[in-house]
Amino acid sequence: MEIIIRDYTGSFAENKDVAKELREGKIIPANDSGEIITLNFTGIDSSTQSFIHALISEIFQINGEKCLDMFIFKNCNKAVKSLIGTVINYSLE
Amino acid sequence: MGHLYIPNSISLRNFDNLFQNNDFDFSDKKIDISFHDSYVAMAPIGLAFYAAIGDLIRINKIENKATLNFNIRSIPYLQRMGLFSSMGFTNPVKTSEHEATGRFIPLTKIRSSNELTQFIKEIDPILHTTINNSRAIKHVFSEILRNVIEHADSSRGANVCATYNKKRKKISIGISDVGRGLMNHLQMNHDVNSDKEAIKLALTPGISGVTNRIGGDSENAGAGLFFTKCIAQSTNNHFLIYSGNTYFKLRYSKKKPIVQFNPNPFDDFCTIKENLPYFPGTLVGIDINISDDQAFNNLIENIGNAYRLSVKKSQKDFYKRIKFS
Numbered sequence: 001m002e003i004i005i006r007d008y009t010g011s012f013a014e015n016k017d018v019a020k021e022l023r024e025g026k027i028i029p030a031n032d033s034g035e036i037i038t039l040n041f042t043g044i045d046s047s048t049q050s051f052i053h054a055l056i057s058e059i060f061q062i063n064g065e066k067c068l069d070m071f072i073f074k075n076c077n078k079a080v081k082s083l084i085g086t087v088i089n090y091s092l093e
Numbered sequence: 094m095g096h097l098y099i100p101n102s103i104s105l106r107n108f109d110n111l112f113q114n115n116d117f118d119f120s121d122k123k124i125d126i127s128f129h130d131s132y133v134a135m136a137p138i139g140l141a142f143y144a145a146i147g148d149l150i151r152i153n154k155i156e157n158k159a160t161l162n163f164n165i166r167s168i169p170y171l172q173r174m175g176l177f178s179s180m181g182f183t184n185p186v187k188t189s190e191h192e193a194t195g196r197f198i199p200l201t202k203i204r205s206s207n208e209l210t211q212f213i214k215e216i217d218p219i220l221h222t223t224i225n226n227s228r229a230i231k232h233v234f235s236e237i238l239r240n241v242i243e244h245a246d247s248s249r250g251a252n253v254c255a256t257y258n259k260k261r262k263k264i265s266i267g268i269s270d271v272g273r274g275l276m277n278h279l280q281m282n283h284d285v286n287s288d289k290e291a292i293k294l295a296l297t298p299g300i301s302g303v304t305n306r307i308g309g310d311s312e313n314a315g316a317g318l319f320f321t322k323c324i325a326q327s328t329n330n331h332f333l334i335y336s337g338n339t340y341f342k343l344r345y346s347k348k349k350p351i352v353q354f355n356p357n358p359f360d361d362f363c364t365i366k367e368n369l370p371y372f373p374g375t376l377v378g379i380d381i382n383i384s385d386d387q388a389f390n391n392l393i394e395n396i397g398n399a400y401r402l403s404v405k406k407s408q409k410d411f412y413k414r415i416k417f418s
Binding site for chain 2: 010011012014015016017019020023038045046048049050051053054057058065068069071072073074075076078079081082083084085086087088089090092
């Protein structure tokens with residue numbers, strides 16, 4: 001499953017309500033059924049730590065390191081990569 | 094009758110001027126407002142504070158009157174920034190209104206998540222910033238204003254304004270609300286008995302008001318204010334937060350650039366003042382001058398590492414195993 005983040009957030013991904021909807025409505029169900037999830041950040045100039053946290057932190061906390069093989073982060077710029085790396089690093093023990 | 098005196102100058106550097114001859118006691122529902130007689134210089138922190146006073150005036154139906162010397166040269170600036178209207182007064186002088194583009198964001202109300210999203214979309218054209226050099230600014234606006242929307246329980250939303258100093262390439266931001274304040278919010282899940290303790294917890298990485306779990310919950314990492322403070326710290330700027338009867342002000346030394354982010358904010362080079370006049374909500378002020386893309390990327394990495402080490406106590410780095418394509 002692929003989610004084009006920009007379709008939901010515009011170029012600055014910061015709306016945590018949207019992140020929660022994506023997490024609960026798409027990411028968790030796809031993860032539960034064992035699908036590889038591609039989060040496509042094409043057209044995202046930047047984001048916030050809170051948005052990325054609300055999007056993926058819970059699922060990495062619950063499922064641990066195996067999530068690293070279940071997620072692909074596509075077309076992230078350096079700022080977004082930094083935020084994703086930061087959130088995954090603190091979410092995994 | 095309560096009295097509110099608006100002094101000659103208010104900024105993050107000289108924030109204590111705010112308390113000159115003021116106790117913010119409006120319990121008799123009447124308030125007499127007076128301005129410094131010759132000049133009033135006011136940075137966004139001051140504008141946001143008086144907008145919050147305007148909210149209190151409306152909420153508590155306080156009868157107010159003001160005395161103003163119409164010869165004060167900064168009246169057009171204060172008026173354009175929305176000071177008088179936010180306090181419930183008609184604008185004192187007739188001016189031709191300049192477009193905000195490139196210089197400032199006047200006092201603006203943000204009451205919902207969608208209003209915040211719209212506000213952030215308009216920042217680049219207003220402040221003449223580019224997508225690459227406004228990342229830190231947008232990050233700060235989003236984190237602080239979402240805190241207000243989600244946690245402050247403020248019936249009048251948030252007040253926000255900003256100014257841009259082109260010469261110093263510095264953006265000054267002020268954000269306020271008259272919600273329940275940090276202590277009341279944090280008491281929901283933490284044992285906290287003073288405004289000073291509440292401010293300390295609010296700035297500590299991994300502490301969120303919505304849970305007692307270190308590291309927060311699925312929607313709150315307890316990192317927003319910590320990231321914001323670190324952004325100011327790393328660019329050698331001031332950051333201030335005032336709630337209840339206490340404020341915390343991050344100071345900086347031009348000679349000693351900050352190299353580490355302390356999990357305990359009271360270990361920072363800072364000033365903490367207690368027993369101040371009681372402010373029921375929360376006021377935040379920050380100056381930022383990040384203009385370089387790489388600086389922001391490194392900054393987020395460094396702040397993120399500080400957060401991880403203080404919350405998880407782990408040195409493990411998973412970055413290389415993340416699948417970026």
